[in-house]
Each structure stands twice: as structure tokens, then as C-alpha cells.
Amino acid sequence: MFRTARFAFTMARRSITRRKFRSALTILGIIIGISAVVSLMTLGIGMRSQVESTLNEMLGAGIIINSGTYGIDIPEHVQSYISQVPGVNKSIPIVMSMVYISNKPYTVVGIDPVQASEVYQVTLEDGRGLRQGDDDAVVLDSTIASNLGVKVNDTVTFSTQAGGVGKTFKVIGIIRPMAGFGQFVSIGCFITLDAAQDFFNTHDRVSSILIRLDDPNQGEQVEAILKQMFPDASILSQEEIMSNINQVMSTIDGVLLGLASISLMVGALGIMNTIMMSVHERRREIGMLKAVGGERWHVLIIFLSEALLISLIGGVFGCIFGLGGVYLIQWFVKTLGLNIIVPLLISPQILALGLIAALAVGSIAGFYPSWKAANVRPVEALRYE
């Protein structure tokens, strides 16, 4: 058995090197399929981990109440009612909205500097954090700062619309970017609540109220009470957001997987075709192998080896090119100027999965033609020239 397998691999190796062009094309098909799998999976996993850590950082709050209109129209004093709801530990009103800085949109958060640390964990890289009364100051994350080309003590101008006239803020601190998957979602621009209300001209009104719970497991009860209190507001619990996001991520995963399987399928067809041709060309040889005492499984192994060897080579190069592909996508995203950080997590599991997928494709696609070869009737195969 082992001896036959070794012998079969010798034959497979020579068969592949003999038909160099054909083999190369087939291997290329597998390379494309596997590198698609590896790069898309790496991307998918990277995005998922990105989203999760973003949410964790963003949602120090257990529940977020947003205005039903997504404007800045929740009366700030509502917060005092909410504080009295049993199970609520703290409620923090914030203004979260969009501003244009140098004609590019950013999400700005206006928050009481004292309370900010309760919900956002930030790490200062330079300068200092916001303090009470810092109404002309802004804290940026380093990505935004470098996009805008500003340093501590420089100024930036906010406007409510592209090209509009606005208000100037002084950069007083630069923080490490919190995880974020896009400038619309990631939060990296902070001013005080007062400054925000002043800028958006929404005195005593806020866009959201972040709520911290005494016990994270009480989320549902508290949410139910809040829903009764504010039927018009949009109330999101962290769990809900997580599950929504997870749904979106699963859809993305599905699409990526679908793309990957289509390219794998093409690779599989290539292998099937190549082995089929090999079987056809070597019919006489099969007849002879049987005449000298070969059984079905001997012949099966010989042709299956060829399929497996092709897919193994394709798999190895596919993994390499797949990782290369991730770098390529990163670079591409960067040159497009999109502020999306796609983390590259090279996980051995994905590489193993790539190889296993290659071998699985090879054996499945190679099986049918190999089975055909195994069932060639020797008398007929030897009969015709």
C-alpha cells in the first residue's frame, strides 16, 4: 500500500513535469482559488476582530438612547429621569454628529470631560486630555491628525457642511486611535459637550445618552423600562448592537466565502479536466497496469496522486499568494485614501485551512476521473492502438 503510494507519486510527479504547460494552468487555477480563500478569510477575520474591538471601546455604555430622528434633539434634562431608573448606574449625555474638517467628514463626539473616561478608554500619545472649560480645544486620534497634517497646538476648523465657514479649535491632545473600521464609525475626534452644543447650536439638547448599568446582565429589564419611558427614542443595548453587527459580519463572511468557493470550483474543474485528459491519453497504460496484476485501487491511487500533487502545489502557492493578496488589498485601500485599517492577522489556522481546502478540492475533483481510470476494462484498453 505504502509502496504503491510512493510509486504513484513518482509517476504523478513525472506526469506533471511532462505536461508542463497543462499542469501549470491547472495549478494556477488552484492557486487562484486557494489564494482567494486565504486572503478573503484573513480579511474577514481581520474585519470581524476590528469591529468587535471597536464596539467594545465605543460602547463602554451598556445601553445607548438615540434620538428617534437621529438629530440632536433629546432634552438634556431627560438624563436626570434616567438616572433614577433602577439598575442604571450612570447616564451620560453626549452629542455625536458629523463635521467637516478640510472638507472631509468626521464624527465628532461632544462629551463632558469628567465623564468621558467612564465610557471611553483612551491613551494619550501627545499633549493632554480635555478638561472642564476647554471649549475651544479638540482631541484627535493620530490617524486623523496625520490625515489632516496637524500636531498639538495646531488648529483645525470645523464646519457643518463641506466648504462652510466654521469655528476654529486648537488641538490639545493626540490619542492612539481606538479600533475603528471607517471614519464614519470610528470615533477619534473629541470636544467638550458645551463646545459641541455651542457649535451645533443645540443648547440643552443632546443626540444620545450613554447608560452604564449596575449589572450588565440587567440590560433587558432596564431597556424595557426605558422603552416605556421614551417610546419614540431608539434604544439600543450593547447586546443588540453586537448581534446586529454580527449579522452583518456573517453576511459579509458569506459573500466572501461564496466568492472563494466559486474560484475554488473553477480550480476543481481544472483538475477534473486535467486528470480526465491524462486518463484518456493513458488508457493503454492502464490496461497494461491491470494486465500485470494491478487492481482497481492501484490505478485509482496512481491517478488520484496526480490530482493531489497538483492541488498540494497549488495549495502551497495559494497560501503564499493569498497572504500577498492581503497586503495588496491593504495597500490598495491606503492608496484610495480610505481611512480603513485592515489588520493582517496571519493565522496558522487559515493557512492550514487553505491547504486542507486544496487537498479536499483535489481529491474530490480527481476522484471521478480516477474512478473512471480504475474501471477501464483492460481487454478493451489494450485492444485499440
Added chain:
Amino acid sequence: MSNVVELRDVVKTYDLGDNIKVDALRGINLTIKRGEFVSIMGPSGCGKTTLLNIIGGLDSPTDGQVIIDGIDITHMSEGELARIRREKIGFIFQTFNLVPLLTALENVQIPMIFAGRFSNSEIKERAIELLRLVGLEHRLHHRPTQMSGGEQQRVAIARALANEPSIILADEPTGNVDRETGWKIIRLIKGLNETLGQTCIMVTHDPTIAQISERIIYMLDGQIIPEPPKLTINPSSSMLADERRQMLLAELKWLEASIKGLEVRKNRLNQESYAQVKLGYEKQLERLKKVVQEEYEKRRSK
């Protein structure tokens, strides 16, 4: 047990579908003793290859009984037959049938790898020894495309001997090489028969080659006939007057008989196989006529 081959009333009918049947063998009774060298002769399509295939366990008879080396293989399964083939049979084909991807040495190893009877090092040693036996020790690592026809056939002979078979079955082993090389191959096989006591059954169209065997079996239209049909010497060939002439004329005669037989069976055959067989006959006839002509001219020039 001194009979290596025993065939009893063996019939082989190919069913071509649409109720068309070809009777390739029509009641063959044959015994071959251990150590015998037997030639089978007969016109194209008379069933020689079919007979060898059945003796070699490559094909199963429609009816009758096949006993090889004392074992009744008539109703064996595909797997059991494969085992019989690798343990008891060595095939030699007209077209050599070596694996083009493998070297001479590797080709000789194939049956031993399948059989699993020897260890790895034994397999290699044995293959080298067999190639030395057929005089190819200087070609161990050559691929078939790098060897002459005669060398390839000698590799095939070494391969046939690999598992120490009870019977060597050679189907026109000289059909694809020139006459001189053909003779070398025949002498090699004959030598194996004489020195190793190897049982050999060989199909040949060449009466002079058949002469070196102990026994010639004549076949016609799926049956064994006791001797070549009586000759009616026609004037054009009356100049040939020796044994060779007899053989040639006998074959000519069979061919003509076979063609007549084929015309009779024409309606029972499908068009394709009829055309194919007929073409075979005609080619053979042409070749024979040429040989007779050459022979004739040789005589006359003497």
C-alpha cells in the same frame, strides 16, 4: 498438476448490443504442460488474442472452464483475477506497453510493487538482475522513448518474468520490430523456456518463428483445428518447394477461408466490427502475398 493450462469447452461471445453477437471462441479444448513452448497461429480475427486473454485471466469466458496451474479461475472476481495475473502470468504485448514515464528499471518493478511479495531492496535487486538476464544492464535508467523497439520488448520480457510467473503469454511479440530483432527476442524467450523451464504461449503470424516451438496450435474462426488445411497448390506458387512454402500457403489458405467465413457471418456482425475485421484480413492477405512474392523471387534468382 503437470498441466499449467486446461481449457474445457471454452466459449467467448462478445455481445455488441442490438442482438449482435460475435463468437470469438467457439468451444476450445486445450491443455498445456508445464515447461512447454506453444505457438498459436491463425488468421486475423480468429480469436488468438481472446484465447490468450482468457488464459491470462484478463477476460472471462462466456461458457466452459478455465484451469490455470490447478486453480479454477472460471468464475473468479475481478480482484481475484488480478491476483492470478500478478502471481501466475507474465504478459508480453506486440506494442511493448511500457509506462513511458518510468525508466526500464522502474517498469520492471511494477508487478513486484503490486504483488508485495518482495521487500523494497529485493525488488530493486531483482529488477536489475532481470534486466541483466535480458542483456539490458546498460539501460537501467533509460526511458522507453530512449530505447529501440527491441530493447523495449526485452524490458517487457523482464517485466513479465518479475513475479516468477507460471506462464508467459506473448501476443505477437515480434510484430512491431524488424525481422532480425524479432529473432533475437524469440531466441531470448526460447532461452528462458529452455534454461528456466518457463512455460510460454506465443501468438505469431510468422511460420518460421512458430517453428521453434514444440507445438503449434492452429486456429480458425474461433476454433482449434488439428492441422493447417490441405493445400491446393496453384501454379503461381508452385516454385516454392519447402516447409516455409507450405506454411505460407497454409496461412494464405486460412485467410481466404476466413474471409469467406466472415462474409457468411456478415449479417450477424455489426458494420463497424465487420469492417474492422475485414480490413485486418485484407492487410494480412496483402502482407502474405508480398512475402510469397518475395520468397518466389528469391527462389527464382538463385
